[in-house]
Amino acid sequence: MKITRISVYHVDLPLEHPYWLSGGRLKFEILDATLVKIETESGLIGWGEGTPWGHTYVPAHGPGIRAGIETIAPFVMGLDPRRVLEVERAMDTALPGHLYAKSPIDMACWDIAGQAAGLPIADLMGGGSRTPRPIASSVGAKTAEETREVMERYRDRGYVAHSVKIGGAVERDIARVRDVESIRKPGEIVLYDVNRGWTRQQALKVMTACEDMNVMFEQPCETLDDIAAISGRHASPVSVDESLVTLQDATRIARDGLAEVFGIKLNRVGGLTKAARIRDIALVHCIDMFVMATGGSVLADTEALHLAATVPDDNCHAVWACQDMITVDIAGGRGPRNRNGHLHLPETPGLGVYPDEDVLGDPVAVYR
Numbered sequence: 362m363k364i365t366r367i368s369v370y371h372v373d374l375p376l377e378h379p380y381w382l383s384g385g386r387l388k389f390e391i392l393d394a395t396l397v398k399i400e401t402e403s404g405l406i407g408w409g410e411g412t413p414w415g416h417t418y419v420p421a422h423g424p425g426i427r428a429g430i431e432t433i434a435p436f437v438m439g440l441d442p443r444r445v446l447e448v449e450r451a452m453d454t455a456l457p458g459h460l461y462a463k464s465p466i467d468m469a470c471w472d473i474a475g476q477a478a479g480l481p482i483a484d485l486m487g488g489g490s491r492t493p494r495p496i497a498s499s500v501g502a503k504t505a506e507e508t509r510e511v512m513e514r515y516r517d518r519g520y521v522a523h524s525v526k527i528g529g530a531v532e533r534d535i536a537r538v539r540d541v542e543s544i545r546k547p548g549e550i551v552l553y554d555v556n557r558g559w560t561r562q563q564a565l566k567v568m569t570a571c572e573d574m575n576v577m578f579e580q581p582c583e584t585l586d587d588i589a590a591i592s593g594r595h596a597s598p599v600s601v602d603e604s605l606v607t608l609q610d611a612t613r614i615a616r617d618g619l620a621e622v623f624g625i626k627l628n629r630v631g632g633l634t635k636a637a638r639i640r641d642i643a644l645v646h647c648i649d650m651f652v653m654a655t656g657g658s659v660l661a662d663t664e665a666l667h668l669a670a671t672v673p674d675d676n677c678h679a680v681w682a683c684q685d686m687i688t689v690d691i692a693g694g695r696g697p698r699n700r701n702g703h704l705h706l707p708e709t710p711g712l713g714v715y716p717d718e719d720v721l722g723d724p725v726a727v728y729r
């Protein structure tokens with residue numbers, strides 16, 4: 362089987378509510394999504410998506426994905442999409458780094474490989490759990506009152522997991538954590554996501570002040586060096602998210618004990634092929650995981666769900682459904698959707714969901 366054509370689509374996905382990371386530091390209103398259709402001479406078609414969370418979240422942006430694909434496309438043309446490692450090596454040779462630009466191609470290849478094998482991607486990867494995965498909300502609010510309101514909105518939709526964005530102001534952050542903990546329901550999973558918003562000193566102040574609550578903080582500071590510098594000086598559990606990009610990052614975090622949890626975002630780490638290795642580093646070092654899309658439509662959520670299903674149930678804290686935050690549905694209600702706060706793995710071979718091409722409009726680039 363050979364890749365014969367790659368079509369690239371650009372779609373804007375507006376957020377239903379404006380959204381702030383790190384206590385108001387970064388604002389997001391619209392996501393720039395790139396959808397990729399890979400065609401083969403066998404007739405099988407695969408879909409991939411790359412949707413960064415705006416341009417300011419991590420070093421990734423929508424136009425960068427499309428430019429990266431322009432460079433990569435000639436090198437993957439003619440390859441067998443079922444041989445995902447060969448496609449991965451061709452992309453890494455053609456364009457070192459730029460993992461987020463490669464992820465949609467990797468995803469579309471896994472979609473085709475699954476269809477060819479007659480298996481959902483998670484089963485092709487070695488076996489997917491059918492235990493529904495709790496969806497984490499993403500609570501991008503600034504004040505304690507707004508935080509309660511947004512959490513309530515998600516609780517009404519059945520959500521039992523929440524990622525509450527804090528960061529920036531020590532006293533306000535301590536107060537917000539205490540407030541959320543005071544209304545936390547039994548069994549609810551809450552992660553306090555700083556999105557790199559603290560200096561080392563701010564991180565130490567909040568993380569020591571909150572030790573009595575034993576709550577988890579995600580990405581407290583900008584870099585792994587910062588997280589390493591404060592590690593051992595506080596007793597709060599840590600999840601690393603933005604600073605977990607490469608396999609080398611994963612081995613460093615594991616070896617140096619910098620986090621108890623990995624936040625694996627598929628687009629950031631370069632897709633399923635690379636994310637599966639990071640998963641394995643986590644598992645052998647007794648590190649749990651949140652597995653998510655970086656953003657995007659139900660297609661991106663579904664890709665993350667497949668990887669999440671290959672993580673043992675006890676080690677997978679939650680996934681995320683960005684689809685619940687955007688106003689455009691490119692797949693007409695198909696694919697895994699929120700059912701009482703959980704996503705269920707699709708049984709259809711491959712990814713298990715495809716977009717409506719008329720919603721995508723004309724491709725912005727076609728390579729053959």
Ligand code: 0XW
Pocket residue numbers: 382414418499524554556602626653654655656681
């Ligand atoms: C808000 N998210 C869930 C979406 C973006 O990927 C960032 C992420 C987070 O962990 O902050």
Ligand code: MG
Pocket residue numbers: 554556579580602603624
């Ligand atoms: Mg995060």
